[in-house]
Amino acid sequence: MIQETMTYVCRVCRSTNIVKNGTNHCGNAQYHCKDCGTYRVLIPKQAYSETEQQTALRACLERCSLRGVARIFAMARPTIVAWLKVHVQNLPDVKETLLPATPDDVLELDEMWSFVRKKDQARWLWTAMCRRTRQIVAFAIGDRSKATCLRLWQAIPYEYKHCHTFGDFWHAYHYVFPAETHHCVGKETGETAYMERWNNTLRQRVGRYVRQTLSFSKSDESHEMVTKWFIVQYNLGLSLTI
Ligand SMILES: [Zn+2]
Incomplete structure:
Protein backbone atom coordinates (compact mmCIF):
# COMPACT_ATOMS: atom_id res chain seq x y z
CA MET A 1 0.00 0.00 0.00
CA ILE A 2 1.22 3.48 -0.85
CA GLN A 3 0.03 6.27 1.36
CA GLU A 4 0.82 9.91 0.78
CA THR A 5 0.44 12.59 3.39
CA MET A 6 -0.42 16.05 2.16
CA THR A 7 0.39 19.11 4.21
CA TYR A 8 -1.64 22.20 3.42
CA VAL A 9 -0.30 25.66 4.13
CA CYS A 10 -2.07 29.03 4.25
CA ARG A 11 -1.86 30.58 0.78
CA VAL A 12 -1.49 34.03 2.32
CA CYS A 13 1.16 33.59 5.02
CA ARG A 14 2.41 30.04 4.30
CA SER A 15 1.63 29.03 7.91
CA THR A 16 0.73 25.39 8.64
CA ASN A 17 -1.39 26.50 11.59
CA ILE A 18 -4.66 26.08 9.69
CA VAL A 19 -7.90 24.24 10.48
CA LYS A 20 -10.83 23.01 8.39
CA ASN A 21 -13.64 25.50 8.17
CA GLY A 22 -16.61 23.82 6.49
CA THR A 23 -17.49 24.48 2.86
CA ASN A 24 -18.41 27.51 0.82
CA HIS A 25 -21.70 27.85 -1.09
CA CYS A 26 -20.29 25.79 -3.98
CA GLY A 27 -19.40 22.93 -1.65
CA ASN A 28 -15.61 23.43 -1.72
CA ALA A 29 -13.73 22.76 1.53
CA GLN A 30 -12.45 25.88 3.25
CA TYR A 31 -9.72 26.50 5.81
CA HIS A 32 -9.15 29.12 8.48
CA CYS A 33 -5.61 30.27 9.22
CA LYS A 34 -5.05 30.83 12.90
CA ASP A 35 -1.98 32.97 12.27
CA CYS A 36 -3.22 35.52 9.71
CA GLY A 37 -6.95 34.98 10.29
CA THR A 38 -7.76 34.39 6.63
CA TYR A 39 -10.59 32.14 5.34
CA ARG A 40 -9.90 30.53 1.96
CA VAL A 41 -10.81 27.54 -0.20
CA LEU A 42 -8.48 24.63 0.64
CA ILE A 43 -7.81 23.44 -2.93
CA PRO A 44 -8.53 26.30 -5.36
CA LYS A 45 -9.96 25.39 -8.74
CA GLN A 46 -7.63 25.75 -11.69
CA ALA A 47 -8.33 28.91 -13.68
CA TYR A 48 -10.26 28.44 -16.92
CA SER A 49 -8.15 28.24 -20.06
CA GLU A 50 -8.30 30.88 -22.78
CA THR A 51 -10.12 28.37 -25.04
CA GLU A 52 -12.79 27.72 -22.39
CA GLN A 53 -13.30 31.47 -21.98
CA GLN A 54 -13.61 32.07 -25.72
CA THR A 55 -16.04 29.15 -26.14
CA ALA A 56 -18.30 30.43 -23.37
CA LEU A 57 -18.24 33.97 -24.79
CA ARG A 58 -19.03 32.76 -28.31
CA ALA A 59 -22.09 30.95 -26.95
CA CYS A 60 -23.40 34.30 -25.63
CA LEU A 61 -23.66 35.53 -29.23
CA GLU A 62 -25.62 32.47 -30.37
CA ARG A 63 -28.90 33.40 -28.70
CA CYS A 64 -28.00 31.79 -25.39
CA SER A 65 -28.75 33.75 -22.24
CA LEU A 66 -25.94 34.29 -19.72
CA ARG A 67 -27.70 31.89 -17.34
CA GLY A 68 -27.92 29.34 -20.17
CA VAL A 69 -24.19 29.63 -20.89
CA ALA A 70 -23.44 29.32 -17.18
CA ARG A 71 -25.49 26.09 -17.02
CA ILE A 72 -24.06 24.55 -20.21
CA PHE A 73 -20.43 25.08 -19.25
CA ALA A 74 -20.99 24.70 -15.47
CA MET A 75 -19.40 28.10 -14.85
CA ALA A 76 -20.42 30.84 -12.44
CA ARG A 77 -22.36 33.65 -14.11
CA PRO A 78 -20.28 36.44 -12.48
CA THR A 79 -17.17 34.78 -13.94
CA ILE A 80 -18.61 34.98 -17.47
CA VAL A 81 -19.74 38.58 -16.89
CA ALA A 82 -16.22 39.50 -15.73
CA TRP A 83 -14.70 38.00 -18.90
CA LEU A 84 -17.29 39.75 -21.00
CA LYS A 85 -16.46 43.14 -19.49
CA VAL A 86 -12.75 42.71 -20.14
CA HIS A 87 -13.42 41.40 -23.66
CA VAL A 88 -15.64 44.35 -24.61
CA GLN A 89 -13.25 46.90 -23.04
CA ASN A 90 -10.52 45.59 -25.32
CA LEU A 91 -12.66 45.79 -28.47
CA PRO A 92 -11.90 48.52 -31.00
CA ASP A 93 -14.33 51.38 -31.58
ZN1 LIG B 1 -2.34 32.61 7.06
Whole structure:
Protein backbone atom coordinates (compact mmCIF):
# COMPACT_ATOMS: atom_id res chain seq x y z
CA MET A 1 0.00 0.00 0.00
CA ILE A 2 1.22 3.48 -0.85
CA GLN A 3 0.03 6.27 1.36
CA GLU A 4 0.82 9.91 0.78
CA THR A 5 0.44 12.59 3.39
CA MET A 6 -0.42 16.05 2.16
CA THR A 7 0.39 19.11 4.21
CA TYR A 8 -1.64 22.20 3.42
CA VAL A 9 -0.30 25.66 4.13
CA CYS A 10 -2.07 29.03 4.25
CA ARG A 11 -1.86 30.58 0.78
CA VAL A 12 -1.49 34.03 2.32
CA CYS A 13 1.16 33.59 5.02
CA ARG A 14 2.41 30.04 4.30
CA SER A 15 1.63 29.03 7.91
CA THR A 16 0.73 25.39 8.64
CA ASN A 17 -1.39 26.50 11.59
CA ILE A 18 -4.66 26.08 9.69
CA VAL A 19 -7.90 24.24 10.48
CA LYS A 20 -10.83 23.01 8.39
CA ASN A 21 -13.64 25.50 8.17
CA GLY A 22 -16.61 23.82 6.49
CA THR A 23 -17.49 24.48 2.86
CA ASN A 24 -18.41 27.51 0.82
CA HIS A 25 -21.70 27.85 -1.09
CA CYS A 26 -20.29 25.79 -3.98
CA GLY A 27 -19.40 22.93 -1.65
CA ASN A 28 -15.61 23.43 -1.72
CA ALA A 29 -13.73 22.76 1.53
CA GLN A 30 -12.45 25.88 3.25
CA TYR A 31 -9.72 26.50 5.81
CA HIS A 32 -9.15 29.12 8.48
CA CYS A 33 -5.61 30.27 9.22
CA LYS A 34 -5.05 30.83 12.90
CA ASP A 35 -1.98 32.97 12.27
CA CYS A 36 -3.22 35.52 9.71
CA GLY A 37 -6.95 34.98 10.29
CA THR A 38 -7.76 34.39 6.63
CA TYR A 39 -10.59 32.14 5.34
CA ARG A 40 -9.90 30.53 1.96
CA VAL A 41 -10.81 27.54 -0.20
CA LEU A 42 -8.48 24.63 0.64
CA ILE A 43 -7.81 23.44 -2.93
CA PRO A 44 -8.53 26.30 -5.36
CA LYS A 45 -9.96 25.39 -8.74
CA GLN A 46 -7.63 25.75 -11.69
CA ALA A 47 -8.33 28.91 -13.68
CA TYR A 48 -10.26 28.44 -16.92
CA SER A 49 -8.15 28.24 -20.06
CA GLU A 50 -8.30 30.88 -22.78
CA THR A 51 -10.12 28.37 -25.04
CA GLU A 52 -12.79 27.72 -22.39
CA GLN A 53 -13.30 31.47 -21.98
CA GLN A 54 -13.61 32.07 -25.72
CA THR A 55 -16.04 29.15 -26.14
CA ALA A 56 -18.30 30.43 -23.37
CA LEU A 57 -18.24 33.97 -24.79
CA ARG A 58 -19.03 32.76 -28.31
CA ALA A 59 -22.09 30.95 -26.95
CA CYS A 60 -23.40 34.30 -25.63
CA LEU A 61 -23.66 35.53 -29.23
CA GLU A 62 -25.62 32.47 -30.37
CA ARG A 63 -28.90 33.40 -28.70
CA CYS A 64 -28.00 31.79 -25.39
CA SER A 65 -28.75 33.75 -22.24
CA LEU A 66 -25.94 34.29 -19.72
CA ARG A 67 -27.70 31.89 -17.34
CA GLY A 68 -27.92 29.34 -20.17
CA VAL A 69 -24.19 29.63 -20.89
CA ALA A 70 -23.44 29.32 -17.18
CA ARG A 71 -25.49 26.09 -17.02
CA ILE A 72 -24.06 24.55 -20.21
CA PHE A 73 -20.43 25.08 -19.25
CA ALA A 74 -20.99 24.70 -15.47
CA MET A 75 -19.40 28.10 -14.85
CA ALA A 76 -20.42 30.84 -12.44
CA ARG A 77 -22.36 33.65 -14.11
CA PRO A 78 -20.28 36.44 -12.48
CA THR A 79 -17.17 34.78 -13.94
CA ILE A 80 -18.61 34.98 -17.47
CA VAL A 81 -19.74 38.58 -16.89
CA ALA A 82 -16.22 39.50 -15.73
CA TRP A 83 -14.70 38.00 -18.90
CA LEU A 84 -17.29 39.75 -21.00
CA LYS A 85 -16.46 43.14 -19.49
CA VAL A 86 -12.75 42.71 -20.14
CA HIS A 87 -13.42 41.40 -23.66
CA VAL A 88 -15.64 44.35 -24.61
CA GLN A 89 -13.25 46.90 -23.04
CA ASN A 90 -10.52 45.59 -25.32
CA LEU A 91 -12.66 45.79 -28.47
CA PRO A 92 -11.90 48.52 -31.00
CA ASP A 93 -14.33 51.38 -31.58
CA VAL A 94 -17.04 50.65 -34.16
CA LYS A 95 -15.50 53.25 -36.52
CA GLU A 96 -12.19 51.40 -36.44
CA THR A 97 -13.87 48.26 -37.83
CA LEU A 98 -15.19 49.98 -40.96
CA LEU A 99 -14.06 49.55 -44.53
CA PRO A 100 -13.17 52.82 -46.34
CA ALA A 101 -16.17 54.84 -47.54
CA THR A 102 -16.73 55.61 -51.23
CA PRO A 103 -18.33 58.80 -52.66
CA ASP A 104 -21.58 57.06 -53.64
CA ASP A 105 -22.16 55.14 -50.43
CA VAL A 106 -25.70 55.13 -49.02
CA LEU A 107 -26.70 54.70 -45.38
CA GLU A 108 -29.88 52.95 -44.25
CA LEU A 109 -31.21 54.07 -40.86
CA ASP A 110 -33.61 52.44 -38.44
CA GLU A 111 -34.56 52.42 -34.80
CA MET A 112 -35.47 49.24 -32.99
CA TRP A 113 -37.28 48.71 -29.72
CA SER A 114 -35.72 46.86 -26.79
CA PHE A 115 -35.84 47.28 -23.04
CA VAL A 116 -33.74 47.12 -19.89
CA ARG A 117 -35.11 45.24 -16.88
CA LYS A 118 -38.79 46.07 -17.46
CA LYS A 119 -40.82 46.40 -20.63
CA ASP A 120 -41.83 49.93 -19.73
CA GLN A 121 -38.14 50.92 -19.67
CA ALA A 122 -37.75 51.05 -23.43
CA ARG A 123 -34.31 51.48 -24.97
CA TRP A 124 -34.35 52.21 -28.68
CA LEU A 125 -31.37 51.03 -30.67
CA TRP A 126 -30.67 53.46 -33.51
CA THR A 127 -28.43 52.15 -36.25
CA ALA A 128 -26.92 53.33 -39.54
CA MET A 129 -25.83 50.68 -42.05
CA CYS A 130 -23.70 51.14 -45.15
CA ARG A 131 -25.69 49.56 -47.99
CA ARG A 132 -22.57 48.56 -49.94
CA THR A 133 -20.57 46.89 -47.16
CA ARG A 134 -23.54 45.99 -44.88
CA GLN A 135 -21.46 47.20 -41.95
CA ILE A 136 -23.05 49.08 -39.07
CA VAL A 137 -21.25 52.43 -39.26
CA ALA A 138 -22.79 53.88 -36.07
CA PHE A 139 -25.27 53.11 -33.32
CA ALA A 140 -26.88 54.87 -30.37
CA ILE A 141 -29.05 53.52 -27.57
CA GLY A 142 -31.59 55.69 -25.79
CA ASP A 143 -35.17 56.89 -26.12
CA ARG A 144 -36.92 57.57 -29.43
CA SER A 145 -36.34 61.30 -29.25
CA LYS A 146 -34.37 63.77 -31.33
CA ALA A 147 -31.61 63.69 -28.69
CA THR A 148 -30.81 60.00 -29.38
CA CYS A 149 -31.15 60.56 -33.12
CA LEU A 150 -28.60 63.35 -32.76
CA ARG A 151 -26.24 60.99 -30.96
CA LEU A 152 -26.56 58.60 -33.91
CA TRP A 153 -25.70 61.42 -36.33
CA GLN A 154 -22.72 62.42 -34.19
CA ALA A 155 -21.51 58.82 -34.06
CA ILE A 156 -21.43 58.52 -37.86
CA PRO A 157 -17.76 58.77 -38.88
CA TYR A 158 -16.74 61.89 -40.80
CA GLU A 159 -16.03 60.00 -44.02
CA TYR A 160 -19.63 58.68 -44.06
CA LYS A 161 -21.28 62.01 -43.21
CA HIS A 162 -21.69 63.00 -46.89
CA CYS A 163 -23.77 59.88 -47.67
CA HIS A 164 -27.38 59.90 -48.77
CA THR A 165 -29.45 58.45 -45.94
CA PHE A 166 -32.76 56.59 -45.96
CA GLY A 167 -34.95 56.32 -42.87
CA ASP A 168 -38.60 55.78 -42.02
CA PHE A 169 -41.09 58.59 -41.39
CA TRP A 170 -40.18 58.99 -37.72
CA HIS A 171 -40.01 62.77 -37.18
CA ALA A 172 -36.64 62.85 -35.38
CA TYR A 173 -34.70 62.07 -38.59
CA HIS A 174 -36.25 65.07 -40.24
CA TYR A 175 -34.84 67.41 -37.55
CA VAL A 176 -31.39 65.89 -37.26
CA PHE A 177 -30.27 64.63 -40.69
CA PRO A 178 -29.44 67.19 -43.41
CA ALA A 179 -32.43 67.85 -45.71
CA GLU A 180 -30.22 67.76 -48.85
CA THR A 181 -29.11 64.15 -48.31
CA HIS A 182 -31.81 62.56 -46.11
CA HIS A 183 -34.83 60.75 -47.55
CA CYS A 184 -37.91 59.65 -45.57
CA VAL A 185 -39.30 56.47 -47.11
CA GLY A 186 -41.82 53.75 -46.32
CA LYS A 187 -40.78 50.15 -45.73
CA GLU A 188 -42.45 49.08 -48.99
CA THR A 189 -39.84 50.98 -51.04
CA GLY A 190 -37.17 48.52 -49.90
CA GLU A 191 -34.72 51.40 -49.29
CA THR A 192 -34.17 50.28 -45.69
CA ALA A 193 -34.50 46.54 -46.33
CA TYR A 194 -30.90 45.63 -45.43
CA MET A 195 -31.10 47.58 -42.19
CA GLU A 196 -34.38 45.90 -41.24
CA ARG A 197 -32.95 42.49 -42.10
CA TRP A 198 -30.02 43.20 -39.79
CA ASN A 199 -32.46 43.93 -36.96
CA ASN A 200 -33.74 40.39 -37.43
CA THR A 201 -30.19 39.06 -37.32
CA LEU A 202 -29.63 40.84 -34.02
CA ARG A 203 -32.90 39.47 -32.63
CA GLN A 204 -31.90 35.96 -33.72
CA ARG A 205 -28.41 36.06 -32.29
CA VAL A 206 -28.40 38.04 -29.06
CA GLY A 207 -30.56 36.54 -26.30
CA ARG A 208 -31.57 39.90 -24.83
CA TYR A 209 -32.94 41.15 -28.18
CA VAL A 210 -34.99 38.01 -28.88
CA ARG A 211 -38.72 38.76 -28.69
CA GLN A 212 -40.99 36.94 -26.23
CA THR A 213 -38.20 35.55 -24.07
CA LEU A 214 -37.30 36.00 -20.43
CA SER A 215 -33.76 37.07 -21.33
CA PHE A 216 -33.21 40.78 -20.96
CA SER A 217 -30.53 43.23 -19.86
CA LYS A 218 -30.52 44.10 -16.17
CA SER A 219 -28.57 47.31 -16.70
CA ASP A 220 -27.93 49.92 -19.37
CA GLU A 221 -24.24 49.19 -19.06
CA SER A 222 -24.62 45.55 -20.08
CA HIS A 223 -27.17 46.43 -22.80
CA GLU A 224 -24.70 48.85 -24.40
CA MET A 225 -21.80 46.47 -23.86
CA VAL A 226 -23.38 43.45 -25.52
CA THR A 227 -24.80 45.54 -28.39
CA LYS A 228 -21.38 47.02 -29.16
CA TRP A 229 -19.82 43.57 -28.91
CA PHE A 230 -22.23 42.13 -31.47
CA ILE A 231 -21.78 45.08 -33.86
CA VAL A 232 -17.98 45.04 -33.70
CA GLN A 233 -17.69 41.30 -34.31
CA TYR A 234 -20.34 41.55 -37.06
CA ASN A 235 -18.42 44.37 -38.79
CA LEU A 236 -15.09 42.60 -38.42
CA GLY A 237 -16.61 39.46 -39.94
CA LEU A 238 -17.66 41.49 -43.00
CA SER A 239 -14.24 43.17 -43.26
CA LEU A 240 -12.69 39.73 -43.61
CA THR A 241 -15.13 38.44 -46.22
CA ILE A 242 -15.28 41.48 -48.54
ZN1 LIG B 1 -2.34 32.61 7.06
